[in-house]
Amino acid sequence: MENFIKGSWSKPNSGRYAEVLNPCTGAVVDTFACSDLTDVAQVMQVAQEAYRDWRKTPVAVRARLQHAAARLMREQADELAQILAQELGRPMVGCQTEISRSADLLDFYAEEGLRLKGEIPLHNLDGEKALIVREPVGVVVAITPFNYPITLLTMKLGAALIAGCAVVSKPSEDTPLSTLRLAELFMQAGYPAGVFNVITGYGHEIGNALIDHPATAKIAFTGGTGTGKRIGALAAMHNKRVTLELGGQSPAIVCADANLAVAVPAIVRHAFANSGQFCYRVNRLYVHESIYDGFLEQMVALTANLRVGHPQSGADMGPMVNAKIYQNSEVQVADALSKGAVLKTGGQRLTGPDYDNGWFFPPTVLANTDHSMKIMTEETFGPVVGVMPFSTVEEAVQRANDSEYGLAGYVFSENLSTGLRVAESLEAGSVWINNIHRSYHDVPFGGYKQSGIGREKGRYGVEAYTELKTIYLNY
Structure with missing residues (x-):
């Protein structure tokens, strides 16, 4: 053209x-x-x-x-x-x-x-x-x-x-x-x-x-x-x-009193939409230590059920758009695993007749991550999420703000006071409390910091x- x-x-x-x-x-x-x-x-x-x-x-x-x-x-x-x-x-x-x-x-x-x-x-x-x-x-x-x-x-x-x-x-x-x-x-x-x-x-x-x-x-x-x-x-x-x-490297904080029946589907949906190729997706998760194992179990089960395929196949996710974007996910997974993260699902390029000619990477969940890993500090722009436990809300907020980015943030807590206080503390242009949906047309969208x-x-x-x-x- x-x-x-x-x-x-x-x-x-x-x-x-x-x-x-x-x-x-x-x-x-x-x-x-x-x-x-x-x-x-x-x-x-x-x-x-x-x-x-x-x-x-x-x-x-x-x-x-x-x-x-x-x-x-x-x-x-x-x-x-x-x-x-x-x-x-x-x-x-x-x-x-x-x-x-x-x-x-x-x-x-x-x-x-x-x-x-x-x-x-x-x-x-x-x-x-x-x-x-x-x-x-x-x-x-x-x-x-x-x-x-x-x-x-x-x-x-x-x-x-x-x-x-x-x-x-x-x-x-x-x-x-x-x-x-x-x-x-x-x-x-x-x-x-x-x-x-x-x-x-x-x-x-x-x-x-x-x-x-x-x-x-x-x-x-x-x-x-x-x-x-x-x-x-x-x-x-x-x-x-x-x-x-x-760019963005958006954090989600899941408090001890979060409603996991809402939080887990919302996070999985948002983290892997468009194969993770958008700037305000959930990139890193901070989950309270008291619910960490249960949250991971539910998230991994829901993530593993996502289907990856061609546009007309009814799949939930498609491929990465090109080799450069695809390789970023591979690099961040390898970096996290080399530093002690645990791969819970995904993590390797999909192969077979339906995948070999494209850039297909599965939805991937990494557990036990920390801020020494690229997945927690650099924008992924792919279907990979890092999950890290926390002890106090103050610690979670500090970790969430420990980034050069400030596009979006997410918090889940049944205590409205906690949710609002965390939202006010997050250094981000948009913050969602207790659910994640598309941004509205009548409100501003943009970011803090870088x-x-x-x-x-x-x-x-x-x-x-x-x-x-x-x-x-x-x-």
């Missing part, structure tokens, strides 16, 4: 294309354009020109178009889900859920945009007023990863477009096809050409050029912390705005794509 620029397909200046591989089979799904600096210059000029008119478009018109795009996503959900399943390997149910929730988020942002307001402070000065207004920040570069390519893009795209910004999207080279198809649907919904563009390519060169370009006003990035730091440094050289949603800068979702997400201006009026 080619780039999608100014409402139509655009061949890369280089004339080169790369392959998108199915992570289940290794088969070629399609190709994508290997763009160069000429393509960057073209797409940024197009976006800048489109922005000049789009920023003047009434918000009600922008909202109607965004609702129309959401409707088209629902109508084409099966096709989009099939594309996702082929390039990502995730089970079909999960792919369909991603499309529907992303459409819901677009609808929410559309309505939230209509609620944006300015202010007139009551200074009570004769013949004078101060007007506080919001204006779109400008052209936004959205750089997104492979794991939830549509959701993580719409978190940026829906907010930016309703605020009046134009968007240039650079998707992951592992999953560019779904983003390119989404751009087609937005054009079909009636968006002006050039308001939403997609450029693809390998390596840092294209991303750096998009960030450095004079037309870029803001960079919205989801991905690894190391890459996020590099993007932040480049943006800071020109004082460009950023929203960075970065897990990022800024927030997405809710009115906070829309406001992040605006600049405040004060107008002093004398009359």
Whole structure:
């Protein structure tokens, strides 16, 4: 496939294309354009020109178009889900859920945009007023990863477009096809050409050029912390705005009085969803020593029943997206075992006719872990969980906060006071008490410490794509 620029397909200046591989089979799904600096210059000029008119478009018109795009996503959900399943390997149910929730988020942002307001402070000065207004920040570069390519893009795209910004999207080279198809649907919904563009390519060169370009006003990035730091440094050289949603190493604390009938299924579901390939999954567990053995027994039994397979097989989990992501799980398991951890289930690559051509790693539980092990300190981005006992709640909180990350945390306790005190003490942008479910569209999402800068979702997400201006009026 080619780039999608100014409402139509655009061949890369280089004339080169790369392959998108199915992570289940290794088969070629399609190709994508290997763009160069000429393509960057073209797409940024197009976006800048489109922005000049789009920023003047009434918000009600922008909202109607965004609702129309959401409707088209629902109508084409099966096709989009099939594309996702082929390039990502995730089970079909999960792919369909991603499309529907992303459409819901677009609808929410559309309505939230209509609620944006300015202010007139009551200074009570004769013949004078101060007007506080919001204006779109400008052209936004959205750089997104492979794991939830549509959701993580719409978190940026829906907010930016309703605020009046134009968007240039650079998707992951592992999953560019779904983003390119989404751009087609937005054009079909009636968006002006050039308001939403997609450029693809390998390596840092294209991303750096998009960030450095004079037309870029803001960079919205989801991905690894190391890459996020590099993007932040480049943006800071020109004082460009950023929203960075970065890595996580999220802890869960299971207190002695936790309801295990709720806690165990919630943790297993969240730890192994999307084969563990998302940033705010449960990565490490701290379980009170009085219930440690019983908790492990229940967790291992539930985990061992999860099925791993191809998207159409009805499996609970699919493969890792590529060799690099897969190897991280292998490395962390080997590291933990070499330092005294106990393997309770999983831990070795799946083999056989259904698995040999893909990157399949089973859901894995490691017991008796500690903070000398990578599984408890580094982001895994795979279906591996470390479990460690604790004696006091204070100890568990200290361990949970002993991390450079601060994206999410989880606590299970039937004592509401304990749950709230732990939640207040955890250094994390989001904390769940006594269950784990998807984040809501109307509340902010983002992290403390090395897990990022800024927030997405809710009115906070829309406001992040605006600049405040004060107008002093004398009359």
